[in-house]
Amino acid sequence: MTPLSLGPLGQIARSVRDIDAAMAWYRDVLGLPLLYSFEGMAFFDLGGTRLYLQQDPAAGAESILYFKVDDIDTVHAALTQRGVAFTQGPRCIHRHSDGTEEWLAFFEDLEGRPLALIAQKRS
Structure with a gap:
């Protein structure tokens, strides 16, 4: 059998009930670059991976999107200033043997669907 090699993740899809409100929130509150939008759809750049939002009136809970950041405390403060209510603030969840810490918020x-910030802090 020929070996199969999949590339990096290219796109993540998420359903939303109101595309206009979601597009404004992801663009204006989270600061994600809008690539383009069409009827009922919006595409954002997540550092080379596209986030695809599609309007669906029956949208419900989905998997967590983890946004990788360099400074979780600064991004947490900036999003809080923009009105984002965190369900759990930045906290260390693991320390590697080399002292690097994994942080989540x-x-x-x-x-009401979950999102998170993820960062590594080096001692």
Whole structure:
């Protein structure tokens, strides 16, 4: 059998109930660059991976999107100033043997679905 090699993740899809409100929130509150939008759809750049939002009136809970950041405390403060309510502020969840720490902070989008910040801190 020929070996199969998949590339990096190219796109993540998320359903939203109101595309206009979601597009404004992801663009204006989270600061994600809008690539383009069409009827009921919006595409954002997540550092080379596209976030695809599609309007679906029955949208419900979905998997967590983890946004990688360099300075979790600064981004947490900036998003809080923009009105984002965090369900759990920045906290260390693991320390590697080399002293590097894994940090997470959780919040929700306009429709109550989970999002998170993820960062590594080196001692």
